[in-house]
Amino acid sequence: MSNNSRQNGSESAARAGGENGITPSANLKPVQVKLVLLGEAAVGKSSLVFRFVNNEFQENKEPTIGAAFLTQKCRLEDKVIKFEIWDTAGQERFHSLAPMYYRNAQAAVVVYDVTKAASLDKAKSWVKELQRQANPNIVIALAGNKIDLVQPNEEGEDDSESGRQVPTEEAKAYALEAGLLFFETSAKKGDGVRDVFTEIAKKIPLEHIISRPRQVNSNSNQINVIQPPGANRSNGGGPSRDCAC
């Protein structure tokens, strides 16, 4: 696992990862970040997390049942961040349970499949739901997964058949408009996966969490109720805070 950060040279520059090398020094108390993954069934949510946590990829993975809970520590500059990840099942029948997982989340990754246009629509509806009902400060990232299927220089496999159904520009424009972070990823090859989490970590107001750990959660619902729902939507769901990125 310690080779996580070294595996993708370009990404190790992002200063994330290397959780094994962390020394428990006094000021390196991990900051807990609750993160939830949402999106349609079979877009690769679990595979993304699996790549991020174990740096592995499993072909033909069975659908997640209910939700899976995983943790991963990351180093960002001088801080250590502990992601507590809820990897939810995408099937319709689990939809009613979703609020339980995003209720206290500080970050959400909404995943769609670049080879399936319908999955972006589902992603949009998740974003809407999050902006309406989740913590107003939640940082949302939109991730288009499975780009390995549409990369042109795929040797051998002609399966790709230019199967992209969601153009990068289109999704990017939407993400910009809705105030989301935007990435295209391949859980299979590992492209872009760490970036998602790194950028989220950068964008989350960490000082805020450190100063009053865990209380963010209990208060968040009240704040949400007090604020008119329109307020959230107009400023793009809140993540457009004054953070460095």
Place this chain on the structure above:
Amino acid sequence: MAYSSLRSPNLSPMSPIVEDFLSDSNSTFTSDEPLSPTLQPQRKYSLLKAKPTTQLTLDISSPTTYSSSSAGSSVKSFNAISNKMESGVCGEVRPKEGSVDDILLGFMNRSNSTELHINKFLSTFGNGQRKETDSDNETESEEEGMEQADSYIDSDISLENNCGKPLISQSPDNSLISINEEYTGYRRKYGNEDPQSTNWTRHRKHFFILSSAGKPIYTRYGDESRISSYMGVIQAIVSFFADSDDTIRCINAGQHRFVFLLKGPLYLVAVSRTNESEAQLRDQLNYLYNQILSILTSTQLIKIFEQRINFDLRRLLGGTEPFLDNLATSMSDEPGFMLGSIQCVRMNKDLRDKIGNIMQSVKSKDLLYAMLITNRKLITLLRPKKHSLHPADLHLVFNMVNGSSTFRSAESWTPICLPKFNNKGFLYAYVCYIATNVCLLLISPDKDKFFELSEAKSIIVEQISMNNILQDLEETLRCDGYSIADVGVPGLRHFIYKSRTHVQYTSPTFVEPYCNPQERQILFKLYRYTHDRMHSRVRSLKVHYYAGSSETILGWITSSFELYAAFGPLVSKSALTSSSHALLRWIKREEDNLFIVNSPVF
């Protein structure tokens, strides 16, 4: 009685077939319109109304008649079926005797088009050789079946070479298949089998689940959206009998047995040539039904179909195929389903008690059941004083844990309905592997208690790791059961012993001569046959002695146990009796280690 309205079987039974073919070509067409069965024909068949259904096969030759935008693929597959239907008429041997067949014949005469389908449906499984079997004459057919057993053993092992590859030798339309792959993401082992192919018909046991509106929900093999025509036939058969306020239970057709289980809005059908009895197949269908309830609860299931009889339940069951598949497979080689009991790990009683005590010590009010399981076997179970856990529910839990590998990689939290406990509501299960093959399950009635239970798990793991308990446990599990040599009874090859008081069974691992799966399957078949004879509703038996060419099987039922023991073919009856007694003495001596005698309660 949703079908009281279907007075004219000439048209109505065809309805779901046509509808599903239309919907095949356009996936948005499937389920969203709430159509009652009475409205359905008027609305959907306006396309076809002008044409008598009997001409259907002829009309197909000009596909453009149907819809301009309909994908070519669906029309192609329709063609393939219609061709088969024609051949079904020419080369078909009609059923001759038997009351059910008479009724069926009468039914067929009333509706030509349905006849084509029924013939096709029945003959698909008959492989052309139809033999009339008197249903009383089971012994004969049983042995006959056993001889053939070596050629096709229906387990996942024998057809291993087929897996993964799309079996589309006959039909060129891959497009349908790929559409469905997108739907679930996960590729099932037999999900790509073409229902027109011989590989598909070769399977010895099929399970189908459909809605009372004729919509396919699940098929053990192949892609359920491609068997809509068969679903239509099943619906037609069922509604024919429903018309005269009767319920179809079983059709015996040659080697095949068609068993029907009608559960409100769901029809479950088993088509088998494994010589399992009607009652055994019905039990299996009940397990499948319970599996669906465990995903949806009966409240939700009934509500959905009350609102929309035409609902496509696959939308809600999406992602659960592995569970149904796993259940269907394990019912063929796990005696626990047949016996209605579960197996627990043979281990030192003290060790079991220690683990039980640790789990008991973390009991919280959020906890309903706690259990430690490994490979479909129970290590220990902690339960409230007032509630025991029904074996059928435990099978569902085992099946869930066993059916998906996703539990191995993380802590999971999932709703589950245990129908025997309460079929109307969900419980919430915390699932986590605490060692390679040791899975801890904590079940709570409250959906918000994940973190509490996760904490409880940490304490359990911490305590269990102390004092070498986990090590001892893993050591026990590594041995994986016990062999018949440990029992030390002369002449005994294998046995299954069910303790009726504990509702648990025990069975040694398979050693020579049952090392390969085919031999095992044959032995299991004999057990199944013995079980059926002894539990026959007409004349149940206390003792059953069966001397076959390769083994002798003793079945023995008392008020406290059921024993099925296999001996060599040449064993004398006196030796068999004394050996059985020796076996019972051994079990009595080992009882504390073989079974969970006192499960810890709180």
